[in-house]
Every structure is written in structure tokens, then in C-alpha cells.
Amino acid sequence: MSKHRGQGAPNREWRTVDLxxxxxxxxxxxxxGVSYLDILRRGEARGLDxxxxxxxxxxxxxxxxxxxxxxxxxxxxxxxxxAEERERLQEYRRLLGKILxxxxxEFTATFGFHILGIFSPDKDIREIEYILLSLNVPADLLDRGxxxxxxxxxxxxxxxxxxxxxxxxxxxxxxxxxGVAMRGFGxxxxxxxxxxxxxxxxxxxxxxxxxxxxxxxxxxFNGTKPEYPRQMHCIQGSYAHRLxxxxxxxxxxxxxxxxxxxxxxxxxxxxxxxxxxxxxxxRSRPHRAAREEAYDFIQSAREEGRTLVQxxxxxxxxxxxxxxxxxxxxxxxxxxxxxxxYVGVSGDPKAPPVGVRSPEEIIRxxxxxxxxxxxxxxxxxxxxxxxxxxxxxxxxxxRGDDPPYAVDDNKIFVREEAETGLAVRDEIVQLVxxxxxxxxxxPPAWAExxxxxxxxxxxxxxxxxxxxxxxxWDRRPTGVPAGPTGASSWDRSSTAVPAGVEVGRAxxxxxxxxxxxxxxxxxxxxxxxxxxxxxxxxxRDGTRYHTVRDLRNGNVVKNVTRSSARRLWHYAITTHEGxxxxxxxxxxxxxxxxxxxxxxxxxxxxxxxxxxxxxGLRVYYGVTDDGIHDGWRAVVSGDDEEGS
Numbered sequence: 001m002s003k004h005r006g007q008g009a010p011n012r013e014w015r016t017v018d019l020x021x022x023x024x025x026x027x028x029x030x031x032x033g034v035s036y037l038d039i040l041r042r043g044e045a046r047g048l049d050x051x052x053x054x055x056x057x058x059x060x061x062x063x064x065x066x067x068x069x070x071x072x073x074x075x076x077x078x079x080x081x082x083a084e085e086r087e088r089l090q091e092y093r094r095l096l097g098k099i100l101x102x103x104x105x106e107f108t109a110t111f112g113f114h115i116l117g118i119f120s121p122d123k124d125i126r127e128i129e130y131i132l133l134s135l136n137v138p139a140d141l142l143d144r145g146x147x148x149x150x151x152x153x154x155x156x157x158x159x160x161x162x163x164x165x166x167x168x169x170x171x172x173x174x175x176x177x178x179g180v181a182m183r184g185f186g187x188x189x190x191x192x193x194x195x196x197x198x199x200x201x202x203x204x205x206x207x208x209x210x211x212x213x214x215x216x217x218x219x220x221f222n223g224t225k226p227e228y229p230r231q232m233h234c235i236q237g238s239y240a241h242r243l244x245x246x247x248x249x250x251x252x253x254x255x256x257x258x259x260x261x262x263x264x265x266x267x268x269x270x271x272x273x274x275x276x277x278x279x280x281x282x283r284s285r286p287h288r289a290a291r292e293e294a295y296d297f298i299q300s301a302r303e304e305g306r307t308l309v310q311x312x313x314x315x316x317x318x319x320x321x322x323x324x325x326x327x328x329x330x331x332x333x334x335x336x337x338x339x340x341x342y343v344g345v346s347g348d349p350k351a352p353p354v355g356v357r358s359p360e361e362i363i364r365x366x367x368x369x370x371x372x373x374x375x376x377x378x379x380x381x382x383x384x385x386x387x388x389x390x391x392x393x394x395x396x397x398x399r400g401d402d403p404p405y406a407v408d409d410n411k412i413f414v415r416e417e418a419e420t421g422l423a424v425r426d427e428i429v430q431l432v433x434x435x436x437x438x439x440x441x442x443p444p445a446w447a448e449x450x451x452x453x454x455x456x457x458x459x460x461x462x463x464x465x466x467x468x469x470x471x472x473w474d475r476r477p478t479g480v481p482a483g484p485t486g487a488s489s490w491d492r493s494s495t496a497v498p499a500g501v502e503v504g505r506a507x508x509x510x511x512x513x514x515x516x517x518x519x520x521x522x523x524x525x526x527x528x529x530x531x532x533x534x535x536x537x538x539x540r541d542g543t544r545y546h547t548v549r550d551l552r553n554g555n556v557v558k559n560v561t562r563s564s565a566r567r568l569w570h571y572a573i574t575t576h577e578g579x580x581x582x583x584x585x586x587x588x589x590x591x592x593x594x595x596x597x598x599x600x601x602x603x604x605x606x607x608x609x610x611x612x613x614x615x616g617l618r619v620y621y622g623v624t625d626d627g628i629h630d631g632w633r634a635v636v637s638g639d640d641e642e643g644s
Contacts, residue, residue, distance in 0.1 A: 013264065015261065016048050016049050016050075016256075016259050017048070017235070017261070017272070018258075019054065019102070019118055019235065020116065020237025020240070021043075021051050021052060022054065022061070022106075022241045023036065023061030023064075025060040025064060025145045026058075026241065027144055028145075029241050030241050030242040036061075037095070040095040042254065042255040044098060046256025046257070046259065047259075048259060049098075050102065051100075051255070051256075052101070053101065054104045054105055055145045056105070056147040057107055057137045058132070059129055063103075066125070100267050102119065102269060103128060104128075107137075109155045112178050114171075114178045115159070115162070115171060116170040117158070117162040117167050117169060117170075118269075119167040123165075123166065123167075127165065131167075136151065137149050137152060138150060155180055155194075156194060156200075162200070163202070164200075168273055170201075170202065170235070171196065171205060174196065180196055181196055196221065197228060201232075202277065203232065203233040204217070204233070204235075206218060209234060209286040222281075223308065223337050223339070224309060224626050226551075227529065231338075233275070233276050233281060236260050238254065240254050242254050260284055260285070263275075263283035279398055280396055282394075296387060298342060298385055298387040298392055302347060302387075305347050305604070308336065308415055308418065309338065310340050310341075311418070312343075312345055312346050313341065314344070315344070316343050316362065323369065326341065326395075327373055329420050330374060330378070330397050335404055335415070337399055338397055338398045338399035342395075344390065353390040356391055359391045360384065363382045363393060366393070366395070367380070367382060374405055375409060378397075382394065382396070401438060404431035412428055417530065417552075417604075417622075418602050418603075419566065422566075425557075425558075425559075426556060426558055427555055430555050528632055529551055529626070530622075530624045530626050531568070532550055532572050532620070533548070533618060534572055545559045546559075546573055548565075548569055548572070551620060552627070560573065572621035582596075582610075582617060590631065590635045591631070592611060593611045593632060595610075605625060607623045608621050
């Protein structure tokens with residue numbers, strides 16, 4: 001099968017990878033007569049460039065293959081090879097010259113969650129077995145390949161030990177019943193955040209990589225969810241327990257039946273790990289053997305549109321407002337969640353791309369401007385690609401580990417949903433605190449232990465999220481969520497307007513109590529996780545000053561006026577000031593929560609939502625679908641997307 005070179009990187013090629021292959025060393029393997037040569041031959045037939053043997057809680061399958069080869073090589077040196085043995089050795093050499101086979105395992109962690117540990121072929125097998133022993137796999141079960149091995153270590157310990165040993169930790173089939181995303185579970189919010197955002201975790205394996213739309217697992221972890229700001233690399237694997245697909249159950253796959261294409265610099269373990277450590281999320285795609293056309297990830301991004309972590313600039317001039325807008329976006333991404341910026345194309349997928357002239361020269365100029373105008377130093381990678389035959393520049397901006405970042409020393413920008421704006425004083429304070437906490441805050445007590453993190457309290461608001469790995473996310477253990485009672489740079493407040501204080505009346509948000517439903521009893525429904533809330537207002541010298549809460553991150557910003565407010569804040573303040581006596585009439589209620597307005601803004605559906613609490617009404621303006629959870633789904637037309 002021919003391989004396609006990647007755009008913008010002449011040495012990169014799309015390589016077909018299957019990192020979830022079991023062998024007869026797994027006790028539940030369905031075709032025990034299959035040989036390791038059979039598996040390699042099937043991998044060749046499926047066009048695989050890289051495959052990993054990931055038997056249950058053992059590396060015995062890979063070890064047995066290597067032992068068989070070493071025995072044949074010994075016989076060769078002794079000149080005692082039989083004709084059939086010589087053919088086998090030659091076939092091994094031929095296949096292993098075409099396919100990189102990596103040693104690994106599928107570890108069964110506490111509560112039955114599955115984790116892949118994949119290592120370099122240069123890694124000593126005994127070292128990998130020592131990792132399994134350290135994860136409490138019993139020594140007498142180390143070669144059995146059993147999926148059930150008793151009380152083992154927790155998920156976070158597994159991630160850490162695999163990563164610290166130089167391996168790649170991948171959460172296995174995360175959207176299944178044994179996956180750490182816990183899809184379908186009605187509990188475990190904080191645990192789920194920790195298990196899918198841990199800095200030692202490099203990728204998620206999903207079963208729906210080829211599914212488009214926001215309901216797919218990869219879309220859920222694309223960096224726009226408030227509780228999941230770290231965008232995750234997502235791949236798919238065959239989870240093969242047999243050589244070929246089971247004709248009686250087409251979901252029971254064989255080798256290479258659900259593979260991933262990765263754009264790699266070379267076929268090596270180092271290149272694989274480097275990709276997963278990068279913040280380039282356009283270098284993976286579901287493999288389709290019958291389709292050889294080039295994968296246009298830019299068009300796919302345009303179809304997704306402008307988001308918190310993605311934006312577009314149709315044209316560029318190296319002076320004036322267009323350049324300033326690009327620099328401002330770079331700064332905003334660095335101060336928020338990181339992101340990707342496309343220059344030479346609009347966010348409208350139907351509009352023809354404009355392209356840029358002399359992309360290599362433009363890249364050099366942009367890098368020069370970014371280096372000269374943004375401080376502290378921020379490393380932004382840039383490359384050129386093609387969209388419908390037009391050259392387009394892509395900028396990959398990391399989430400900075402030393403905020404706040406400023407343009408021309410004094411202009412600090414942040415990202416608010418799909419828009420960039422100047423940060424106000426309280427947001428700048430939060431950025432400074434984020435930087436300080438990342439440097440000095442000790443890890444939670446359980447982060448380095450073998451105990452799982454605290455389970456989520458269903459009445460508590462989400463609190464935090466970890467930092468990024470590699471060039472885009474800091475990999476310090478301080479990034480691990482601190483649980484319902486902890487605090488971190490991603491803290492979100494769940495405080496409410498005090499009892500007896502009407503909406504619009506001055507209050508001190510830092511002293512607000514927890515939400516109490518009407519009547520003081522019943523299940524507490526936390527506020528949405530995107531949009532804004534006006535929690536207090538006071539008038540001074542004829543001007544109204546508002547205290548605004550950003551529901552995505554819990555930041556409380558004081559002294560916001562209609563004239564100083566950014567777009568969403570301006571809408572909220574204008575609406576708030578225009579309806580000083582909001583009544584329950586005109587609101588579609590579902591118990592204590594309701595929908596006031598539903599509208600389109602910047603191509604996204606937004607909601608103004610209302611909640612009865614503490615004797616009054618709380619209003620949440622401009623909520624997006626990413627912020628909808630729990631009971632709010634029923635309010636906004638029965639959305640059942642998996643929440644956090």
C-alpha cells in the first residue's frame with residue numbers, strides 16, 4: 001500500500017498503526033493455534049507500519065516471539081537450522097523489516113479500568129515485567145495473560161509508572177464499559193477528569209474515531225469542555241483477540257481492522273512518542289484501507305468552526321490591524337487553553353480559501369513578530385499546508401506555563417469562547433495566580449500514592465483540571481485535580497447570590513453560600529459551565545458597575561460597565577439592565593431551572609438560562625452546548641451528550 005506524504009513536512013508520511021493487538025499469550029485469545037508469524041503476516045496484509053502486542057497484564061506474547069527468533073538465530077550460528085526453520089527465520093526478518101513491533105501490555109487497574117503501556121523495542125523485557133509487578137500484578141499470574149488479576153494499582157499510578165519508565169501510557173477504549181471516560185456512568189466527575197487529563201497520560205484510545213460531530217469521544221476531549229481543557233490525542237485500535245474478524249460478530253475484530261493513520265517523521269517509537277507529546281492534533285486520522293485520498297484536516301477544522309481553541313484569519317498583511325489581530329489571538333490562546341490559528345482561510349467551510357503568498361517568508365515574518373512583540377518568550381510552531389489548492393499557514397500555540405503573556409509589554413489578551421479580548425484587572429490577577437500555583441503549589445496528597453483520587457461529590461462543583469504535557473502542557477504533578485475540597489489554577493466557584501439579595505443588587509461574591517434549591521430541599525443542580533452570570537451591581541456617579549462571573553473558569557471580575565465589557569459580557573449587561581424586574585413568566589421551566597432564550601451567535605447556539613435559588617432568580621447568559629450538564633440537558637431540548 002502506498003503511503004502519503006504529509007503537507008508542509010516533506011519527511012513526514014502517513015503511517016498505519018494498530019496499538020491494541022493481543023496474541024495467544026492472552027488467556028481470552030480466540031484462536032490459540034495462531035502463531036506470531038501469522039499475526040505479523042496479517043499485519044502486513046492490513047498495511048500496518050507499527051503494531052504493539054498488548055496482552056492482558058503480561059508481556060509474555062512479545063517475549064515468546066523474541067525468544068523464538070533468538071532460538072532460530074542461535075541455531076543459525078551453530079549451522080543447525082532445518083529448512084523449515086530457515087524459512088521461518090527469513091520470514092521473521094522480512095516482516096520485522098517492514099513492521100515495527102512494540103512490546104506492551106494492557107493493564108487492568110483498580111475497578112477494572114484498562115490501560116495500555118507501550119514501550120520501545122530496545123526496552124528490556126524484564127524491566128517491563130518489573131513495572132507490572134510494581135502495579136501489583138501477582139508474580140504467579142505474570143505469564144498467564146489473565147484480564148482479572150486481583151487487587152492491582154490505581155489508574156494514576158499506572159500512568160505515572162509507565163511514563164516514568166519511558167513508555168507511552170494510553171487509556172484503552174475509553175468510551176467502553178472498562179474505559180476511564182466512564183461513559184454512561186452517572187457519577188465520578190472528578191475521578192473522570194483526573195483519569196482523562198493526567199499529565200502522564202499521552203493519548204486516549206476510542207472506538208468511534210471515525211464518527212463526526214460533537215457527540216464523538218474525540219470531540220468531547222478537544223479542549224473546549226470547561227472541565228477538560230487539555231486537548232487529548234485520540235487514536236483507535238483493533239482490540240484484536242483473533243487474526244481476522246469474527247464472521248458471526250462483526251464487532252469482534254482482527255489484526256488491523258480498526259487502525260489509525262499517524263503522520264510521523266519516521267517509523268520509530270521515538271517518533272510515536274514525540275507525536276503524542278506534541279500539541280499537533282492534525283496528524284492522526286482513522287485508517288480506511290479503501291480510501292487513499294489526501295486528508296484535508298484544514299477543511300475539517302473549518303467545518304468545526306471558530307471555538308475556544310481554534311480560529312481563522314482569511315487574509316494577512318505584515319502591518320496594521322490584520323497582523324495585530326493575529327498577534328492578539330496568539331497571546332489570548334497562550335493565556336487560555338492554547339490553540340490553533342489558520343491564516344489564509346476563513347471559518348466558513350463553504351467559502352473558497354484565499355491563501356497566502358510566499359508562505360515560507362510569511363512564516364518567518366510571523367515568527368519574528370511573535371518573538372519581538374509577545375512577552376515572556378512563547379514558542380509557537382508554524383507550518384504551511386494546502387486547502388483546496390491554496391497555501392494556508394497554521395500556527396500551533398501552546399498553553400503558556402508563565403502567564404500572563406502580553407503584547408507590546410502592556411496588552412494582555414484572553415480567549416472567551418470563540419472571541420479574543422483584552423483581559424481586565426481581575427483576569428490578570430487570576431493569570432498571575434495560575435502561574436504562581438503551577439510553580440509552587442504542592443501536589444495533592446493522593447497524587448503520588450497508590451490510592452485513587454476522591455470520588456466526586458454530586459452536590460459539589462467541579463474544581464480543577466491538570467496541566468498539559470510537553471510543549472503545550474506542563475507535566476508537573478501539581479496539575480492533577482485536587483478533588484472536591486481542593487484548589488488549583490482551574491478552580492471554579494459554585495457560590496450563589498446570598499439569600500435575600502435580588503439579582504442586580506450589590507453583593508460580595510467571595511462570601512456567597514452554596515446554592516439552595518427552592519424550599520431548601522431536593523437535588524442541587526450546579527450552574528452551567530459556560531456563559532456568564534452577573535452576580536452584583538452597584539451604581540456610582542450615574543454609572544452602573546457590575547460584578548461578572550465567568551462560568552467556564554469561575555473567575556469573578558468586578559467593576560465591569562456596559563462600555564468596558566467584551567461582547568458576551570456586553571450582551572449580558574445590556575440584557576440585564578434592560579430587564580431589571582425579570583419575572584418567572586416567559587420562562588420554560590423544568591422544576592427549579594428553565595430556558596429563557598435560545599439564539600444563534602457567531603454560528604453557535606447559545607442559551608440564556610434561569611435557576612430558582614435562595615429566594616430569587618439566577619440568570620446565566622450566553623451558555624453554549626459545552627456548558628450543558630445534568631438537568632440542564634432536558635431544559636435545552638433533551639440534549640443527552642456525555643457530561644463531566
